[in-house]
Every structure is written in C-alpha cells, then in structure tokens.
Amino acid sequence: MSELDQLVRIAEAAAEIVRRHYAGEFRVEYKIGDDPVTAADKEANAFIIAELERAFPGVPIVAEESDPRTFDVRRDARECFFVDPLDGTREFVARNGEFAVMIGLARGGRAALGVVNAPDWHRAWAGDVSSSAFEIARDGSRRAIHVTNVEDVSLARCLVSRSRATEETFAMLAKLGATKVNKMGSAGLKAAAVACGEAEAWLQPSAGGKLWDTCGPEAIVRAAGGFFSQVDGPAKRDVATAIDYAEGPLELPGILVASTQKLYARLAGLEH
Numbered sequence: 001m002s003e004l005d006q007l008v009r010i011a012e013a014a015a016e017i018v019r020r021h022y023a024g025e026f027r028v029e030y031k032i033g034d035d036p037v038t039a040a041d042k043e044a045n046a047f048i049i050a051e052l053e054r055a056f057p058g059v060p061i062v063a064e065e066s067d068p069r070t071f072d073v074r075r076d077a078r079e080c081f082f083v084d085p086l087d088g089t090r091e092f093v094a095r096n097g098e099f100a101v102m103i104g105l106a107r108g109g110r111a112a113l114g115v116v117n118a119p120d121w122h123r124a125w126a127g128d129v130s131s132s133a134f135e136i137a138r139d140g141s142r143r144a145i146h147v148t149n150v151e152d153v154s155l156a157r158c159l160v161s162r163s164r165a166t167e168e169t170f171a172m173l174a175k176l177g178a179t180k181v182n183k184m185g186s187a188g189l190k191a192a193a194v195a196c197g198e199a200e201a202w203l204q205p206s207a208g209g210k211l212w213d214t215c216g217p218e219a220i221v222r223a224a225g226g227f228f229s230q231v232d233g234p235a236k237r238d239v240a241t242a243i244d245y246a247e248g249p250l251e252l253p254g255i256l257v258a259s260t261q262k263l264y265a266r267l268a269g270l271e272h
Contacts, residue, residue: 011124014115042065044085063082086101100186111241112129126220128223161196194258
C-alpha cells in the first residue's frame, strides 16, 4: 500500500469516528475564547496519531488537539505530518455538514501528500504533489481531479470562510472583479472544491489559521494543478511566499490564496 493510500485509509477510519459522534448528542467545550472542541475532535486526534505512528514509525506528528509542547518536533525534520482531526468544528456544532478530517505530510518543509475527508458528505480527496490528485466516492471508486481553466476573475467562483470572512475580504474580492462569492466552512473543503473544479479560488485572511489547516489541502490543490501560498498582508500584497512547514511560524500570517494557475497572480495581487 502506498503512503497516500495509507493516509486515505486512516482518514476514512477517523471520519467514521466523527460520524458516530455527529449522529448523537455531544458536549461542546472551548479552548481559547470561542474556539470550540468536542469529543469527536479528541477521539479522532488520538486515533490518527496512533495509526500514523504505527504506519510511519519515527515520523514527527503535529496535530491540533495534541499537547502544544510537541509542536516543535517539526523543526529540522525531513518529514512531518500535520493533522486536523476535525477541521470546521464550528460547522460540526452547527450541524451543517461542512467539516473534514485532514492529514498532510510535508517533506523538506513543503506540502507533499494530503487527504481531506468530508464525513457527512461521504466524499474524500487526496493528492501527491509529485504525481496527481483524485476524489474518492462513497463506494470507494476514484476519479482524477484537476483545477479548471477559467481565466476571467468575474467568472470565477470564489469561496470564503463561513465563520472568518470579514468585510475586508468581500471588499478585496470586489476590487479584484470577483462577482461570484460564496461562504463555506472548513479550509479543507474549500481547497478541495478548487482542486476538483467546483470553484476557482479560495481567499482567506489567515488570522487564526495554523499549519495543520493548510498542509493536506495545499498538497491536494497543487497535485490538481493549482497554486496555493500565503501573501504578505493587505499592506504588502505583492509578495507570495511558499508555506514553510519546517521553520515557518505555526500560525500563518497574511492572506492565504488557493486558486487555478490562470487566476493566481491576479487574485494574489501580484498582477496589477
């Protein structure tokens, strides 16, 4: 079984844990401020870590619900896993289905492999930056996915966060000429929509975003032929920076942009 197939297997088993909790009653706790966490987050986190340690002994793991004191294991590591066991906990609590299990592997500080599994949708997406990306249907069948060829910003379907979008986000998109803007929960689901051609772009002011929010999704978008990076803040939107999973900050600064190749420069503010 390939490394990516192993991640697909682990993510689907974790998705089953999430589905079990989602089908019943659950208690919501809060980590900091209004950042929710549930037993589904914690159980899926523990399961994924145990499975990764079994399948990939010795490879460091940075997981959202783990002890923060373990997060520095990524530094100087040749490879490192980044895990968000339940991306979109707010949407899980709201019971709108827009949440995902995400596992990413970084090599040499760059996103390499990724899986995003949407438990309530019974859909999953996976990608290997060195080869290709695919979607996995409920029956286990796979189909290759690729970003679209839309070039006109006014025709592009753009996604923003359901919980974190600001007036600045909408104003920025309007200034760029975007006319089709929709909200969606989960970073992974928005990235997957771009990767499989159901949208052309996702823009996210990344305040609060962490490396586990981007590693898996970035690998899938890039494997599907798209671009994914951070842009250095609204005052300096002229520098695109590859996300550094080894030495970069855990919390991502600036603005995240995932899009098709044809739209990337325009949406990232690099083309005036």
